[in-house]
Structures are given as structure tokens and as C-alpha cells.
Amino acid sequence: xxxxxxxxxxxxxxxxxxxxxxxxxxxxxxxxxxxxxxxxxxxxxxxxxxxxxxxxxxxxxxxxxxxxxxxxxxxxxxxxxxxxxxxxxxxxxxxxxxxxxxxxxxxxxxxxxxxxxxxxxxxxxxxxxxxxxxxxxxxxxxxxxxxxxxxxxxxxxxxxxxxxxxxxxxxxxxxxxxxxxxxxxxxxxxxxxxxxxxxxxxxxxxxxxxxxx
Amino acid sequence: xxxxxxxxxxxxxxxxxxxxxxxxxxxxxxxxxxxxxxxxxxxxxxxxxxxxxxxxxxxxxxxxxxxxxxxxxxxxxxxxxxxxxxxxxxxxxxxxxxxxxxxxxxxxxxxxxxxxxxxxxxxxxxxxxxxxxxxxxxxxxxxxxxxxxxxxxxxxxxxxxxxxxxxxxxxxxxxxxxxxxxxxxxxxxxxxxxxxxxxxxxxxxxxxxxxxxxxxxxxxxxxxxxxxxxxxxxxxxxxxxxxxxxxxxxxxxxxxxxxxxxxxxxxxxxxxxxxxxxxxxxxxxxxxxxxxxxxxxxxxxxxxxxxxxxxxxxxxxxxxxxxxxxxxxxxxxxxxxxxxxxxxxxxxxxxxxxxxxxxxxxxxxxxxxxxxxxxxxxxxxxxxxxxxxxxxxx
Numbered sequence: 001x002x003x004x005x006x007x008x009x010x011x012x013x014x015x016x017x018x019x020x021x022x023x024x025x026x027x028x029x030x031x032x033x034x035x036x037x038x039x040x041x042x043x044x045x046x047x048x049x050x051x052x053x054x055x056x057x058x059x060x061x062x063x064x065x066x067x068x069x070x071x072x073x074x075x076x077x078x079x080x081x082x083x084x085x086x087x088x089x090x091x092x093x094x095x096x097x098x099x100x101x102x103x104x105x106x107x108x109x110x111x112x113x114x115x116x117x118x119x120x121x122x123x124x125x126x127x128x129x130x131x132x133x134x135x136x137x138x139x140x141x142x143x144x145x146x147x148x149x150x151x152x153x154x155x156x157x158x159x160x161x162x163x164x165x166x167x168x169x170x171x172x173x174x175x176x177x178x179x180x181x182x183x184x185x186x187x188x189x190x191x192x193x194x195x196x197x198x199x200x201x202x203x204x205x206x207x208x209x210x211x212x213x
Numbered sequence: 214x215x216x217x218x219x220x221x222x223x224x225x226x227x228x229x230x231x232x233x234x235x236x237x238x239x240x241x242x243x244x245x246x247x248x249x250x251x252x253x254x255x256x257x258x259x260x261x262x263x264x265x266x267x268x269x270x271x272x273x274x275x276x277x278x279x280x281x282x283x284x285x286x287x288x289x290x291x292x293x294x295x296x297x298x299x300x301x302x303x304x305x306x307x308x309x310x311x312x313x314x315x316x317x318x319x320x321x322x323x324x325x326x327x328x329x330x331x332x333x334x335x336x337x338x339x340x341x342x343x344x345x346x347x348x349x350x351x352x353x354x355x356x357x358x359x360x361x362x363x364x365x366x367x368x369x370x371x372x373x374x375x376x377x378x379x380x381x382x383x384x385x386x387x388x389x390x391x392x393x394x395x396x397x398x399x400x401x402x403x404x405x406x407x408x409x410x411x412x413x414x415x416x417x418x419x420x421x422x423x424x425x426x427x428x429x430x431x432x433x434x435x436x437x438x439x440x441x442x443x444x445x446x447x448x449x450x451x452x453x454x455x456x457x458x459x460x461x462x463x464x465x466x467x468x469x470x471x472x473x474x475x476x477x478x479x480x481x482x483x484x485x486x487x488x489x490x491x492x493x494x495x496x497x498x499x500x501x502x503x504x505x506x507x508x509x510x511x512x513x514x515x516x517x518x519x520x521x522x523x524x525x526x527x528x529x530x531x532x533x534x535x536x537x538x539x540x541x542x543x544x545x546x547x548x549x550x551x552x553x554x555x556x557x558x559x560x561x562x563x564x565x566x567x568x569x570x571x572x573x574x575x576x577x578x579x580x581x582x583x584x585x586x587x588x589x590x591x592x593x594x595x596x597x598x599x600x601x602x603x604x605x606x607x
Contacts (some may be wrong), residue, residue: 106454106494128533132498139500139539165498166546166592169532 001026005049006033007040007066008082009058013105016074016138017053020109027113040066042059049061051120055091056083063129067097082112085179088133092207095195101125123185131165134195137206151198154189228278238274276403433460451492456486473517476509476543477502480536482516487532491524494531501538508577508597512543515581519547519593527551527591541599542579548592553585570595 004021008014014033021028031047033141034040037060044052046072052070054063081094081102091102100119103112106129116123126134136151143159163173170188174181174192195203229240229250239257243250260267285556300352436456440449458481479501484495503509516534523532529551536545561564570593574581579597 067486071607102575128498128535132500132535136500143239162535165500165549166535167531167548169495172550 002028002116003031003047003050004028004186005031005044005047006053006056007035007044007052007063008033009035009053010055011035016133017112021113024059024113028116037065038063044070044077046079048074049077051078051116053080053081053082053116056094057082063099063114064093064097067094067099071098080116080125082107088137088207089129090194092137092203095130095192096204100192101127102130103127104129120186122189124181124188124190126161126164126191127207128165128167131161133207134191135161135165137203149196157187157191160184162206165189228275236275237276238271241278242274343418346472362410415428425576428463432456450494454494455485455489458488474505475502476505476513476538477536479505479510479513480516480534480545484520484532484534487517487520487524492519493524493529494523495520495534497534497536499536499538503538503543503599506600508579508600509543511573511577512579512597513593513596515545515570515573516545516593518573518598519595522566522593523547523549523551523591526554529590539597542596543599544596546592546594548590550590553587553589553591556583556585557589573576 002014006014006017008017014035018030018033021030031049032043034043034059037058040052040054052066054066056063058066063079063081063083071079073160077097079094081091081099082103082105083094084105091193094102101115103115103125107127118125135153138151147198159177161174163176164170168176170181170184173194174184177184229235229244229334239253240250243253246253247294247366247539249255257267259270265468304569306347340537371429431454436452443449443452455527481497484497487493488495516536520532520534523529529549531549534545535548536543537542570583574595574597577597579595581596582594
């Protein structure tokens with residue numbers, strides 16, 4: 001049972017998602033919801049959920065502010081960003097702040113449930129679009145990375161990302177590359193770590209250059 | 214009037230809306246110079262003792278400057294206060310004259326009369342208020358008395374003219390007359406010009422709003438209306454997605470580059486056409502971008518054909534398109550998780566695959582690869598070398 005917290009400033013969306021998860025009450029327990037930044041920070045600290053499903057754009061600093069303040073006191077809380085925004089800037093900023101994944105609001109409810117279970121299990125969630133952003137960011141950053149370990153993707157990681165960007169679920173990615181799902185998840189997690197730790201401020205600049213998507 | 218208004222703005226001195234005794238000129242000037250407004254007022258008074266220079270300077274500055282409309286407080290009481298202060302000022306001038314600090318009878322009379330007239334008429338916006346039906350009308354006697362006083366000043370000036378014999382004196386008198394005329398009509402013209410400018414600004418704003426309303430009506434409202442009349446959930450999703458795509462394009466303006474549309478945008482457009490025609494979501498992810506030329510156009514067309522095939526035959530709930538422009542070549546994968554098919558069983562007369570995809574790519578020096586197995590979905594991969602200007606990050 002995953003203890004879930006929902007943050008979204010659109011009441012309609014919030015109640016819709018809540019209803020969907022109440023149908024899956026054997027897998028998820030909703031411990032709380034919030035519709036603005038301050039409430040969210042306070043309530044998340046109080047309820048200490050496993051996973052927070054967080055909206056990117058909210059008045060008062062947005063999801064970024066929530067992630068930043070909660071992870072200071074509660075580093076164990078996992079964040080999965082959920083937004084209508086496809087802008088690279090938002091996506092990369094949330095991931096670099098520590099979100100374990102990023103999905104768009106058009107995602108189906110079963111896919112969303114799987115994504116939440118995956119981040120709760122410690123893995124990262126890459127939607128096709130996020131995979132595309134990451135490939136683009138690493139491919140077109142500065143030619144001379146400060147730390148090649150961190151600032152470049154291995155050929156295998158690139159292959160995995162490409163297949164995700166091509167729309168394949170993890171299971172099929174594994175089959176196509178003749179590796180196990182666990183290995184796919186390891187690759188994806190290490191890409192996420194590189195994205196979060198990479199010293200290149202160019203990543204952020206790359207993203208803000210692509211504000212318009 | 215526009216240039217005048219702009220020039221005025223460049224002067225960058227505004228009549229102070231709140232720190233004011235007569236019209237806020239001293240307050241505004243002090244604000245601009247960064248000195249206490251009391252000093253500036255004192256300077257005006259001292260200058261007034263020197264043949265009325267202070268009054269002339271004050272009036273000149275008044276006409277050359279602007280009041281910031283946005284920070285003007287309600288000024289109902291203000292008008293009466295200004296009038297009173299104008300009279301006090303005249304009284305002070307008369308007092309100075311009696312004491313003997315400043316003499317010269319006729320010019321003195323003229324200046325004081327004009328100053329008084331202006332003080333009465335100092336509500337800059339009275340013409341604007343006459344034109345604006347919602348504003349309170351200024352009292353008739355106030356306008357009347359102001360005009361009478363100004364006319365009296367001019368008549369006195371005329372009398373003075375007959376006494377002045379020297380050429381310099383006449384020139385001076387003519388200048389004063391002109392100044393008087395400007396003082397009477399200047400504020401009206403300025404007020405009129407300002408009204409015109411703000412009216413034009415308002416009109417532009419309204420046009421923008423109208424354009425926005427038209428767009429929202431033609432697109433969003435129509436789509437919402439369509440959705441209310443549809444029971445088919447699949448069609449609702451398609452309509453919503455199509456509208457989302459359109460709205461995003463309109464809001465964020467995927468503007469075409471100097472050479473027109475770019476590759477990624479063209480691919481996106483092809484995808485949205487398939488989405489609309491076959492009621493199936495097509496997710497497009499692009500890495501990098503390039504110009505649209507014969508080669509890349511062929512890639513878009515072939516990929517579009519593959520999308521149509523996937524939408525028509527696969528039975529999948531979604532089509533994924535991934536495009537990559539790197540190392541001088543362009544690759545596009547069109548994949549679905551549908552029923553797939555046996556490549557060998559495709560009858561040779563099925564032209565779509567052979568001509569529209571393979572043939573098209575071969576003609577531009579690229580190729581196509583179809584990966585399909587029954588029950589495991591289909592993936593079409595098309596690629597071509599880029600000509601000339603290489604793939605670049607957007």
C-alpha cells in the first residue's frame with residue numbers, strides 16, 4: 001500500500017485523480033491533498049507520505065518550491081511531477097530539484113498508477129517526452145563537459161532512452177535490447193542521477209532556451 | 214500629437230500628483246532633481262520677485278510637463294484649493310508691489326491677471342470632462358470667470374502695446390500675447406491629444422481582445438460545443454487533443470524560422486492531421502531540428518504515411534513518433550503497440566508501403582525499415598542523410 005499525497009491547484013483535476021485512486025484502494029491510500037504551496041509543505045510534513053504527486057505550476061512558487069522545502073526536512077518523500085506543461089524548462093527544473101519522474105496530465109490512470117509504484121520502488125519514470133528532452137539536452141550541450149562521467153550518457157543509456165522516446169514500455173525496451181527489466185530500470189535511474197547531479201549549468205540554460213515547446 | 218506626447222515623456226519630469234500646492238510643478242521638479250520640494254518652491258518665489266521670472270518659468274514648466282494620470286488622486290477638493298492658492302499668490306504679488314520690492318505697473322497687472330486666470334482654469338482636464346459624459350462637469354462660472362480674466366489680461370496687454378515704442382518692447386508684448394493664447398488653449402490641446410492617445414491605446418487593446426475572442430470562439434468554444442454533442446469517448450479525447458495542440462501553437466506561437474517552417478513543426482503538423490482524421494492520439498517527440506528541404510519534406514511525408522497506416526490498421530490506442538536529427542542525418546521511428554502483421558503476407562499491390570515509404574526514401578538517398586511481427590506491434594523506421602546545412606540543435 002502506497003501512501004499518496006496529491007498537490008494540484010485545480011480542484012477539478014484534484015478530485016478527478018482522487019476518484020481514480022479511490023478505485024484502486026487496494027494499492028493506494030490517499031493521505032491528503034493540497035491546492036497551494038504553503039498548505040502542501042505543511043501537510044506533507046505532517047502526513048509524511050510515500051509519494052507526492054505534484055503539479056508544476058501553482059501560485060506561490062509552484063511545485064519547485066514544495067520539493068525544495070520538503071526535501072530539506074523529509075528527504076525520504078518521493079516526488080512525481082505531473083503537469084500539463086511540456087516546456088523543457090519546467091521538466092528539467094523539476095527533475096533537477098529531485099523529482100523522480102515527470103508525466104503529463106494526459107497519462108492514463110493505469111499508467112499513472114504504475115509510474116507511482118515505480119518511483120516508490122526507487123526507480124525513475126521517463127515518459128517518451130522526458131526521454132526526448134534528456135537526449136536533446138545531453139546531445140546539444142556544450143562540447144567540453146566538466147565531468148565526463150556525469151555529463152555524458154553511455155551508449156547503452158542512450159539506447160534505452162531512445163527506445164523509451166520511441167514509445168516502448170520498459171518491458172519491451174528490455175526485450176529489444178535483450179536485457180532484463182531490472183537493467184533497464186538501472187540505466188534509467190542512472191540517467192536521472194546524472195541529470196540531477198550534472199554540473200553543467202548548460203542543462204538549465206538548454207531548458208530555458210526551449211521554453212517554447 | 215503622438216510625437217509631442219513622446220517628447221514630453223522624454224523630458225521625464227512629471228507634475229507631482231500628491232506633492233502639490235498649485236499644479237504640482239515644483240513637487241515634480243524636486244522629485245526629478247532629488248531635492249526637497251520646499252527649496253524648489255522657494256526658488257520659484259524668489260524668481261517671481263525678479264520681474265516675475267518665477268511665474269513665467271512655472272507656467273512654462275507646467276505646459277511642458279505631464280501629470281502621471283495613473284497616480285492622480287481624486288481631486289474634487291483640489292480645484293477649490295488651487296483657486297484659493299492662486300488668489301493668495303496674486304495677493305502676495307500685489308503686496309510685494311506696494312512694499313516696493315517689485316514695481317512696473319502694467320506688466321505686473323498683466324502677469325498677475327494671467328496667473329490668476331490660469332489658477333482658476335488650472336483644472337487641466339476640464340475640456341476632457343466636458344467630452345466625458347461620466348465625469349462631473351466643471352461649474353460654468355468658473356470657466357467663464359477664467360476666460361474673462363484672461364481676456365482682461367490680453368486687453369491690458371493691448372493697452373500696454375500702445376505705450377511701448379521700442380521694437381524690443383513690441384516684440385516682447387507680442388510674445389507675451391502669444392504666451393497668453395498658448396496658456397488659454399495649450400492645456401485644451403494637450404488634454405485633447407492625451408485623450409486621443411489613450412483612446413488609440415484603448416482601441417488597440419480592444420482589437421487584441423476581439424482577435425482573442427474570435428480565436429477562442431472559432432476554436433475552443435466550437436470544440437467544447439462539439440464535445441457536448443458527442444457520446445463517443447474516443448472522439449471526445451481526439452477533439453480535446455486536437456484543440457490542445459492548436460491552442461498551444463497559438464499561445465506559444467511556434468513561429469517559422471527565416472526559411473519558413475522547420476522539420477519538427479512539419480512532423481508535428483502531419484501528426485495532428487492523422488490525429489484529426491483517425492481519432493487516435495499521435496505522440497511526437499523530437500530531438501534536434503533542421504530546415505525543411507526536399508529531403509526532410511520527403512521524410513515527413515513518409516513518416517506521415519506510416520502514421521496513417523498505424524492509425525488505420527494497427528488497432529493500437531496510440532501512435533508514437535520519435536524523430537532524431539543528429540550527425541548529419543534524420544531518423545524517424547513511427548511505432549504502435551497494435552496487432553502488427555506478417556511482412557511476407559503483404560500483397561505486392563499494396564502501394565502505401567512500397568511507394569509512399571520505401572520509394573520516397575530511396576529517391577532522397579535514404580531508406581526505410583519495417584519491423585513488424587503479428588501481435589507485437591509495428592515500427593517503421595525511415596532515415597535520410599541531410600543535405601547542406603547539417604542537423605543542429607534548435
